[in-house]
Amino acid sequence: MILKLDKLSLSFGGIQALNGVSFEIKEGELFSLIGPNGAGKTSVINAICSFYKPTKGEIYFKDKLLNPLKPYNITALGVSRTFQNTELFAGMSVLDNIKLGSHNRLKASTLSGMFHLPWAKKEEREEEKYLREEILKRLGLDEVRNRFVGTLPYGLQKRVDLGRALASRPELLILDEPVAGMNNDESRDMVECLLHFKKAWNLTILLVEHDMEVVMSISDRIVVMNFGQKIAEGTPQEIQNNEQVITIYLGKQYEKDVS
Amino acid sequence: MLLLQFILIGISIGSVYALIALGTVLIYKATRVINFAQGELVMIGAFIGYTSLVSWGLPIFIALPVTLLLSGVIGYLAERFVLRRIAHGPLISVIMVTLGLSIFLKGGVTGVWGTSMYSFPKIFPESTINLLGIKLPQVYFWSMVVAVIIFVLFVFFFKYTDLGLAMRGVADNQKAAASLGVNVFSVVGLSWVFSGIVAALGGILLANISLLNINMSDVGLKAFPVVILGGFDSLLGAVIGGLVIGVIESVAGGYLATIVSGAIDQVVAFAILLIILLIKPQGLFGTKEVERL
Ligand SMILES: Nc1ncnc2c1ncn2[C@@H]1O[C@H](COP(=O)(O)OP(=O)(O)OP(=O)(O)O)[C@@H](O)[C@H]1O
Ligand SMILES: [Mg+2]
Numbered sequence: 001m002i003l004k005l006d007k008l009s010l011s012f013g014g015i016q017a018l019n020g021v022s023f024e025i026k027e028g029e030l031f032s033l034i035g036p037n038g039a040g041k042t043s044v045i046n047a048i049c050s051f052y053k054p055t056k057g058e059i060y061f062k063d064k065l066l067n068p069l070k071p072y073n074i075t076a077l078g079v080s081r082t083f084q085n086t087e088l089f090a091g092m093s094v095l096d097n098i099k100l101g102s103h104n105r106l107k108a109s110t111l112s113g114m115f116h117l118p119w120a121k122k123e124e125r126e127e128e129k130y131l132r133e134e135i136l137k138r139l140g141l142d143e144v145r146n147r148f149v150g151t152l153p154y155g156l157q158k159r160v161d162l163g164r165a166l167a168s169r170p171e172l173l174i175l176d177e178p179v180a181g182m183n184n185d186e187s188r189d190m191v192e193c194l195l196h197f198k199k200a201w202n203l204t205i206l207l208v209e210h211d212m213e214v215v216m217s218i219s220d221r222i223v224v225m226n227f228g229q230k231i232a233e234g235t236p237q238e239i240q241n242n243e244q245v246i247t248i249y250l251g252k253q254y255e256k257d258v259s
Numbered sequence: 260m261l262l263l264q265f266i267l268i269g270i271s272i273g274s275v276y277a278l279i280a281l282g283t284v285l286i287y288k289a290t291r292v293i294n295f296a297q298g299e300l301v302m303i304g305a306f307i308g309y310t311s312l313v314s315w316g317l318p319i320f321i322a323l324p325v326t327l328l329l330s331g332v333i334g335y336l337a338e339r340f341v342l343r344r345i346a347h348g349p350l351i352s353v354i355m356v357t358l359g360l361s362i363f364l365k366g367g368v369t370g371v372w373g374t375s376m377y378s379f380p381k382i383f384p385e386s387t388i389n390l391l392g393i394k395l396p397q398v399y400f401w402s403m404v405v406a407v408i409i410f411v412l413f414v415f416f417f418k419y420t421d422l423g424l425a426m427r428g429v430a431d432n433q434k435a436a437a438s439l440g441v442n443v444f445s446v447v448g449l450s451w452v453f454s455g456i457v458a459a460l461g462g463i464l465l466a467n468i469s470l471l472n473i474n475m476s477d478v479g480l481k482a483f484p485v486v487i488l489g490g491f492d493s494l495l496g497a498v499i500g501g502l503v504i505g506v507i508e509s510v511a512g513g514y515l516a517t518i519v520s521g522a523i524d525q526v527v528a529f530a531i532l533l534i535i536l537l538i539k540p541q542g543l544f545g546t547k548e549v550e551r552l
Contacts, residue, residue, distance in 0.1 A: 049438060075440035087438070089431040100428045103421065104440035124421070168439065 008057035017043040019228040032207045035225035041208045078171035082161040090150030101167025174206045265513040271399035273505020274406030278461040280485035280497040282454035287491045288430035289450040296361035298479015304330040304459025305466040334455025379466035484532040
């Protein structure tokens with residue numbers, strides 16, 4: 001078990017965003033979280049990453065309780081995430097965005113890094129080479145590595161977001177709607193990249209996504225949420241045949257696709 | 260020849276303005292807060308410098324690091340115990356807090372050092388230096404040199420160090436920086452430390468150019484035309500803004516003061532400020548519009 005949510009509740013003033021949500025993610029799994037708008041999917045992610053403090057319940061990452069941690073403590077444990085509304089460093093280059101992703105990996109960071117002592121430099125050079133070879137080239141970002149992220153088209157920004165999350169070498173990668181707003185080709189490329197990294201890096205993935213074609217084709221297991229509660233859990237097959245899920249979510253989703 | 264002399268003096272004074280404005284910009288970039296206590300940090304830095312040189316009798320090469328260290332600590336304490344408590348409050352409240360901080364610091368200085376004039380021990384030779392055929396007092400020349408060194412250090416720091424990268428990240432997007440493992444509070448604290456240090460350097464230079472007294476904090480007001488000219492979020496803007504304001508002030512003071520009676524040089528910077536705000540509210544080099552008060 002790599003991640004465990006135990007009866008998680010979260011409220012904002014009067015709004016109950018999460019209400020007793022429990023699920024477990026196994027190592028190496030591609031686990032999807034779906035549900036209508038406002039169901040609480042992003043809130044789950046923000047709770048895991050300690051951006052939101054749950055009002056009740058516990059979150060464990062590999063038996064470590066995450067509740068008391070600060071957002072900046074989470075990455076070092078091996079958890080990283082992307083954002084639904086890409087939160088990039090718009091005024092910085094693609095390479096700098098990715099480098100900052102690997103921020104917590106550079107041991108020789110502060111003092112020796114500041115004065116560029118030889119060993120810090122070597123470590124940094126090796127890290128940069130790795131980031132370029134293994135992440136930027138894979139994501140097709142190497143040619144634009146010196147461009148400001150804010151000037152890139154949306155599809156590429158989504159990739160930078162993914163690359164930056166990968167740069168910290170997570171064990172658990174959390175993705176909040178990675179293919180939202182992409183056309184079919186872009187979406188297919190993105191999924192291909194995801195599957196490559198999952199396999200090559202042995203990642204566990206928690207995926208939040210509205211594109212049911214993508215979700216159903218790549219997920220190992222799925223949890224469905226509605227109004228802050230878990231209403232179903234199972235394999236893609238089971239979820240697609242679940243009457244309740246069809247009524248409140250998949251049915252609507254299907255109508256949207258047809259129209 | 261006279262014009263060249265005014266320009267050179269303007270560039271020197273402008274370098275000091277740029278240093279002071281740099282502190283304002285560092286804090287603004289990290290937190291979007293306009294620090295109204297910057298001038299007090301300058302004055303306190305100068306007083307600490309005076310105390311370590313005169314009262315403690317330390318030689319300059321020890322007194323300087325001690326002064327910069329203590330000034331950095333004051334910057335840090337201001338952030339840690341005052342600003343951080345209200346960091347997520349409404350912007351206007353945060354800015355009011357910096358105003359309160361400035362009054363508090365000024366009161367503290369009055370308590371410790373009083374309101375009389377101090378003559379700062381000259382740390383540069385009192386001779387002149389020949390620059391482009393102009394005889395310039397050494398202190399002016401060294402002010403430029405110090406400012407250049409500091410800016411080169413900062414550019415280097417932001418461009419090539421991991422910590423500098425993290426600071427740029429916090430300036431750009433705090434939420435993203437936190438999610439990548441950057442301790443945002445440490446970075447914000449560090450920008451206050453830097454701000455306290457550059458302010459102290461500015462204060463020591465100013466005290467060498469003129470006298471030291473509680474009213475030195477008024478120079479903090481000069482930082483506003485400078486950063487508004489340069490843009491609140493641009494380091495280069497602070498440099499250019501500082502130089503432009505310094506030169507205009509010096510030239511205007513030199514030529515106009517004889518025609519228009521009164522301290523025209525004191526007003527010029529704010530006249531420029533008004534004109535710029537009318538034409539380009541985000542400053543000449545700023546990228547984002549500054550939040551309106
Ligand atoms: N910071 C916040 N302050 C107040 N309410 C919030 C906050 N974040 C989320 N909520 C509320 O919590 C509920 C769940 O929102 P959440 O963003 O988790 O939904 P979601 O499942 O991610 O939806 P979508 O598919 O539209 O992204 C919503 O009612 C939302 O308005
Ligand atoms: Mg969401």
